[in-house]
Amino acid sequence: MEASRTLLAHHFRDLDQQREAQLAGMWIFLATEVLVFGVLFTGYTAYRTIYPEAFAAASQHLNLFIGGINTIVLLSSSLTMVLAVYATRAGRRRMQVACLVLTALLGTLFMVFKAAEYTIDYYDELVPGMKFNQQEWLAQRVNPREVQLFLMFYYIMTGLHALHLSIGIGLIGVQAVLAWRGRFSPANYMPVDLAGLYWHFVDVIWIFLLPLLYLVGTRTSLA
Amino acid sequence: MSTLVSPAPAPAPQPAAAPKNYLNVAYGLKSWLLTTDHKRIAILYLVTISLMFILGGLAASLIRMELITPDGNLVEAQTYNQLFSAHGIIMVWFFLIPSIPTVMGNFVIPMMIGARDLAFPRLNLASWYIFVLGAAVVLWTILRGGVDTGWTFYPPYSTSSSYTNVIPVAAGILISGFSSILTGLNFVVTVHRMRAPGMTWFRLPLFIWSLYATSIILILATPVLAMVLLLVAVERITGFGIFDPALNGDPLLFQHLFWFYSHPAVYIMVLPAMGVVSEVFPCFARKNIFGYRFVAFASVAIAVFGFLVWGHHMFVAGQSAYAAMTFSVLSYLVAVPSAIKVFNWTATLYKGSIAFDAPMLYAIGFIAMFTMGGLTGLFLACLGLDIHVHDTYFVIAHFHFIMVGGMVMGYMSALHFWWPKMTGRKYPEGWGRLAALTIFFGFLMTFLPQFLLGYEGMPRRYYHYPPEFQVLNVMSSAGATILGAGYVLPLLYLLWSLKYGKPAGPNPWGATGLEWQTRSPPPTDNFEVTPTVTTEPYNYSQEEVPRGG
Amino acid sequence: MSERVIPQRVYYAVFACLIGLTLLTVGLSFCELGAWHTMAGLAIAACKASLVALFFMHVLYSGRLTWIMLGAGLFWLLIMMSLTMADYLTRDWLAY
Numbered sequence: 041m042e043a044s045r046t047l048l049a050h051h052f053r054d055l056d057q058q059r060e061a062q063l064a065g066m067w068i069f070l071a072t073e074v075l076v077f078g079v080l081f082t083g084y085t086a087y088r089t090i091y092p093e094a095f096a097a098a099s100q101h102l103n104l105f106i107g108g109i110n111t112i113v114l115l116s117s118s119l120t121m122v123l124a125v126y127a128t129r130a131g132r133r134r135m136q137v138a139c140l141v142l143t144a145l146l147g148t149l150f151m152v153f154k155a156a157e158y159t160i161d162y163y164d165e166l167v168p169g170m171k172f173n174q175q176e177w178l179a180q181r182v183n184p185r186e187v188q189l190f191l192m193f194y195y196i197m198t199g200l201h202a203l204h205l206s207i208g209i210g211l212i213g214v215q216a217v218l219a220w221r222g223r224f225s226p227a228n229y230m231p232v233d234l235a236g237l238y239w240h241f242v243d244v245i246w247i248f249l250l251p252l253l254y255l256v257g258t259r260t261s262l263a
Numbered sequence: 264m265s266t267l268v269s270p271a272p273a274p275a276p277q278p279a280a281a282p283k284n285y286l287n288v289a290y291g292l293k294s295w296l297l298t299t300d301h302k303r304i305a306i307l308y309l310v311t312i313s314l315m316f317i318l319g320g321l322a323a324s325l326i327r328m329e330l331i332t333p334d335g336n337l338v339e340a341q342t343y344n345q346l347f348s349a350h351g352i353i354m355v356w357f358f359l360i361p362s363i364p365t366v367m368g369n370f371v372i373p374m375m376i377g378a379r380d381l382a383f384p385r386l387n388l389a390s391w392y393i394f395v396l397g398a399a400v401v402l403w404t405i406l407r408g409g410v411d412t413g414w415t416f417y418p419p420y421s422t423s424s425s426y427t428n429v430i431p432v433a434a435g436i437l438i439s440g441f442s443s444i445l446t447g448l449n450f451v452v453t454v455h456r457m458r459a460p461g462m463t464w465f466r467l468p469l470f471i472w473s474l475y476a477t478s479i480i481l482i483l484a485t486p487v488l489a490m491v492l493l494l495v496a497v498e499r500i501t502g503f504g505i506f507d508p509a510l511n512g513d514p515l516l517f518q519h520l521f522w523f524y525s526h527p528a529v530y531i532m533v534l535p536a537m538g539v540v541s542e543v544f545p546c547f548a549r550k551n552i553f554g555y556r557f558v559a560f561a562s563v564a565i566a567v568f569g570f571l572v573w574g575h576h577m578f579v580a581g582q583s584a585y586a587a588m589t590f591s592v593l594s595y596l597v598a599v600p601s602a603i604k605v606f607n608w609t610a611t612l613y614k615g616s617i618a619f620d621a622p623m624l625y626a627i628g629f630i631a632m633f634t635m636g637g638l639t640g641l642f643l644a645c646l647g648l649d650i651h652v653h654d655t656y657f658v659i660a661h662f663h664f665i666m667v668g669g670m671v672m673g674y675m676s677a678l679h680f681w682w683p684k685m686t687g688r689k690y691p692e693g694w695g696r697l698a699a700l701t702i703f704f705g706f707l708m709t710f711l712p713q714f715l716l717g718y719e720g721m722p723r724r725y726y727h728y729p730p731e732f733q734v735l736n737v738m739s740s741a742g743a744t745i746l747g748a749g750y751v752l753p754l755l756y757l758l759w760s761l762k763y764g765k766p767a768g769p770n771p772w773g774a775t776g777l778e779w780q781t782r783s784p785p786p787t788d789n790f791e792v793t794p795t796v797t798t799e800p801y802n803y804s805q806e807e808v809p810r811g812g
Numbered sequence: 813m814s815e816r817v818i819p820q821r822v823y824y825a826v827f828a829c830l831i832g833l834t835l836l837t838v839g840l841s842f843c844e845l846g847a848w849h850t851m852a853g854l855a856i857a858a859c860k861a862s863l864v865a866l867f868f869m870h871v872l873y874s875g876r877l878t879w880i881m882l883g884a885g886l887f888w889l890l891i892m893m894s895l896t897m898a899d900y901l902t903r904d905w906l907a908y
Contacts, residue, residue: 051380052457060875061382061456067878068448071885072486078889079490079520083505085893086516086900108838112831119827122868129817168503185504185511192503196494240869244861250834251853255841258849455877483888519896570891574899586899 047228059230066234070241073204077245080200084193084252087186094186096257097177101166102194105262106157107254110150111246117146118243121212125236128219128229136224140216140232143239147209154202160263166191194253201249204242211235284687284784299384300787305370306685307391312358312366313754315398319353322346324747327709327740335727343726344411345427351414353405356436357398359670360528363535364446364481365394367677368474370685372450374778374785375468377459377794382452390445397439404431413724415525418506418517422498429499433492440485443531447481450474459777461796465559468776468800469552472559473538476566480527480534484570488524491517515581522573530569533633533665534562536673537604540626543676544608545801546774547623548615552801554607561600561607568597578649587646594644601637605630620772621695625676628703632668636661639714654724657717660710668706675702675753682757683771687784688764694756701749708742775801818873826867833860 052058088095124139165173168188177184215235218224224232285302295303325346329337338346369387373380381387404410410432412421421429454467454475494505495517504510506517545552552558574582574590608630617623639661642648652658683689712735717723721732728736770779781790837856845852866872871882 049384051378051384057456060877061452063874064452064455064877064881065383065386065448067881068451068482071881071888072444072448072482074885074889075483075486075892076490078892079487079494081889082520082893082896083494083516086513086896089897089900090513091511104838104841108834111834115827115830115834118830118864118868119823122823123820126817126820126823169501183511188503189505189511192497192501192505196497237869240864243868244864247860247864248854248857251837251850251857255837255849255853258844258846259841479884483884487892515899516896519899520892523892523896570888571895574895582899583902583905585902585905586895589895589898 055227062230062234066237070237073241077197077200080193080197081248081252084197087189087193088256091183091186091189094177094182095190097180097182098166098187098190098194099254099256100259101164102254103157103160103263104254104259106153106160107250108262110153110157111250113146113150113153114243114246117143117150118240120146121236121239124219125229125232128224128232129226131226133219133222136232137216137219140212140219144209144212144216147205147212147239150205151202151209154198167195168192197249197253201242201245204245208235208239208242212239282782283786284782285787286687286784288787297388299380299388301369301373301381301384301387302685302785302787304387304391305366305368308361308365308369308394311391311395311398312361315353315357316750318402319350319358320747320750322350322353323743326350327743329726330728330736331740333728333730333733333736338726340726341411344413344724345405345409347724348411348413349405349409352401352410352432352436354666355414355528356439357394357401359532359666360443361394361446362532362670362674363539363677364450364474364477364531365390367470367539367681368446368450368477368535371681371778372453372471372474373457374781374789375471375776376454376457376462377777377790377796378453378457379788379790379793381449382457383449386445387449390442390449393445394439394442397435397437397442400435400438401432404428404435415521416492416495416517417521418495418498418514419508422495423502423507423509430496433496437489437492440489443481443485447478447485450478451482454478459794459796463796465556466796466798466800467559469541469555469558469562470535470538472562473534473541476562477531477534477538479563479566480531480569484524484527484531487520488528491520491524494520515577518577518580519573519582522576523570526573526576527566527569529662529665530565532670533673534565536629536633536670536677537562537601539673539677539680540608540629541604542774542776543622543626543680544611545803546680546772547618547620547626548612549803550611550615550801551804552607553610553613554603555800558604558607561603564600565597568593568600572597572644575644575649578646579653591644591646595641598637598641598644601633605634605637619696620679620692621690621699622676622680622772624696624699624703625672625679628699629669629672629676632664632672632706636664636669639664652717654722655717656713656721656723659723660713660717663710663713668710672702675699678753678757680772681778682760683767684778684783684785686761686764687767687782688760689767689771690753690760690764691756694752698749698752698756701752702746705742705745705747705749709739709746710742712736712738712742775803816873818867818870822867826863829863830860833863 048055048058052061120139120142124136124143127133127136127139161167162171165171165176168191172184172188174184177187212235215224215232219232285300295307298304325338326343329335329343335343369381408427410416410421410425410427410429412425412427412429416429416433454471458467498505498507504512506512506514508514541552541558572590572594574586575594578587578591639657643652643658643661679690679695716732716735716739719732721728767783769782771783772779777794777796780794833856837853840852840856841849865882871878
């Protein structure tokens with residue numbers, strides 16, 4: 041098939057071998073990402089074990105309303121992403137473009153809400169070094185330095201996640217444009233498939249961040 | 264009879280057009296800097312890491328010069344700290360970890376499995392560029408003073424107190440880490456998906472098994488290092504504790520995460536060298552490897568077990584006694600697969616017809632040094648003993664026996680073994696053997712005294728010491744000079760051989776393996792026709808593969 | 813990828829489950845679960861992550877190598893966390 045011949049790199053036997061290799065490569069990359077985030081999860085687990093009260097108290101102050109909405113937004117973007125892959129393989133170009141655009145838009149929406157959340161955190165005096173109220177925590181009989189540890193992990197983990205998400209949005213955005221120009225097809229669907237794997241991985245990280253950061257202990261309010 | 268006009272000399276017969284190989288298929292800087300040929304990329308790496316080895320060696324020379332006298336009189340204390348930090352950082356990340364995988368691995372893996380290239384050739388080139396970028400950042404920073412934290416970057420010193428360039432050096436190492444990961448990724452996908460027809464897993468050369476195991480570590484350990492260095496940078500920039508005890512952080516958390524990478528890292532260094540020995544021993548003993556499956560599985564076992572032992576670097580750091588005991592037991596266990604390999608290699612020699620060419624001399628040296636280094640590792644794995652020798656020269660001697668006596672000898676063995684294949688030239692064998700022996704004896708003279716020094720109590724990373732340690736230190740520095748001379752020799756004669764060495768045929772050693780069935784140097788696509796594999800590896804005894812040619 | 817194309821309705825069904833589980837985990841956080849909060853939260857997260865991996869990332873329909881690589885990543889994470897926690901959880905055990 042004409043299309044296959046230009047798609048196939050010269051060092052591969054056939055398209056199947058090439059696709060399998062690309063898939064294997066992407067999964068290995070995701071395995072490395074598991075370990076990158078894993079460092080943060082490990083550190084977080086260690087400190088949460090030795091500072092349970094401070095972590096529980098600090099977690100209450102995070103904005104679960106935005107966190108929850110963001111979770112729904114990201115899960116929706118995963119749906120639109122996998123539908124984009126489906127559409128590419130089924131040869132449905134308009135659906136493909138629409139889904140890719142929606143995925144990028146939902147991702148951007150997440151970032152907007154996240155920025156809003158960080159702003160609210162700032163006004164809630166939850167930013168070590170910039171705006172932080174020691175007395176408030178001392179009054180609750182909680183060690184403010186331990187709270188700051190929690191907050192450092194919160195910002196680093198959600199920040200790293202946001203960075204990965206931004207890269208994903210850029211990638212999907214580019215693919216949306218290419219899709220609109222007809223670059224992808226049932227024969228050439230791997231780039232969308234691989235981008236989808238990355239996107240879903242970023243979603244999975246958030247799936248774990250939600251309970252670990254926002255749902256420590258019994259909550260009394262959403263914000 | 265005389266003639267007035269000499270007849271025009273007949274035109275010299277045109278030599279039959281030499282078939283193009285990967286070296287002469289294109290000339291010019293662009294053809295090298297934009298290549299995706301795994302063999303050219305291997306040469307690019309060879310040049311880069313040789314340069315880094317020289318720079319790391321220079322730092323070591325200054326260290327050994329300082330240690331000739333008990334007082335600190337060559338350099339200041341601060342400079343000495345920067346020197347050993349630079350030596351460690353350059354050698355670990357910019358020589359030992361890349362060496363065999365990026366040079367020999369890149370060159371030989373596709374050929375050994377009968378493929379035309381690695382799975383991701385452009386990613387391979389990107390790997391090299393990323394490596395060069397990381398090296399440039401680190402070298403530039405070292406020229407401006409580098410760091411004085413040691414290669415281990417322990418907080419809170421590295422995050423709060425040190426005034427040196429922690430963040431740029433950490434950044435350079437982080438960048439080079441991506442290079443490692445991409446190389447490992449490339450190798451794993453290649454071995455899984457690009458083997459020639461008939462090349463089943465148990466027909467693979469053991470070098471492939473070793474590099475596969477190495478790649479597992481590269482992929483799974485290096486990301487942890489990247490993240491940990493990032494956290495050090497964050498703490499340094501924001502001033503907020505993740506590891507700072509003054510802010511309720513735990514410095515031991517850093518050590519756990521750092522050594523989670525850095526212990527497996529030493530297996531990244533030694534596994535490829537073991538793979539080389541597995542190739543060289545059967546060839547130069549003209550015998551099938553003893554216990555192929557044991558060696559293959561032992562390689563993977565080393566990679567896996569190597570991840571379970573990191574706490575033995577932290578026995579006196581303050582971790583819980585129960586964790587220490589667990590890590591101690593696991594550290595004893597990790598020695599078992601290595602020992603299995605040494606037994607198998609030795610059994611390979613039994614009743615073999617042994618030739619002592621340079622690759623073999625280096626490989627035998629590896630066995631001796633690695634065994635000694637490995638056994639002294641068991642000393643260190645023992646909790647009680649470690650309390651006595653931790654942070655002394657005993658530790659330094661232990662890891663240099665494995666790194667230099669083991670890994671670098673493995674690298675030299677590989678370099679000499681595959682040199683004819685890579686360059687199409689033979690190196691002068693007499694000089695090769697002389698260099699091997701010089702390195703062997705120079706090495707022993709440098710590092711054996713250090714075991715004694717450490718056991719008697721000389722701490723590491725000190726630039727002055729009690730006068731009673733001077734004799735052994737002088738011996739060690741003298742040995743280092745001999746060792747240095749030994750390393751200069753191959754630099755000279757290998758370069759010499761590029762122009763004046765005897766041309767090599769496809770298989771000068773009479774070795775088995777697909778890479779020896781194609782020309783030296785190989786064509787760009789490695790094989791004229793994709794080979795089909797029907798025989799077991801290392802079938803020396805069966806086929807009476809002749810030497811030479 | 814030689815796997816067959818999965819029908820759309822599978823994706824919608826999985827999505828519905830994911831939303832449901834999200835509402836569940838947020839709702840549970842308002843109940844008095846005491847020490848069980850962590851377990852519950854992580855268990856639900858594990859379910860959601862599994863759904864995303866198996867269906868959205870097509871792991872369920874993938875070959876053995878994909879399963880191995882995913883498994884390896886998770887297993888190594890487990891090694892890092894458990895041996896590190898072995899230190900933190902046992903620090904109080906021996907009084908000197």
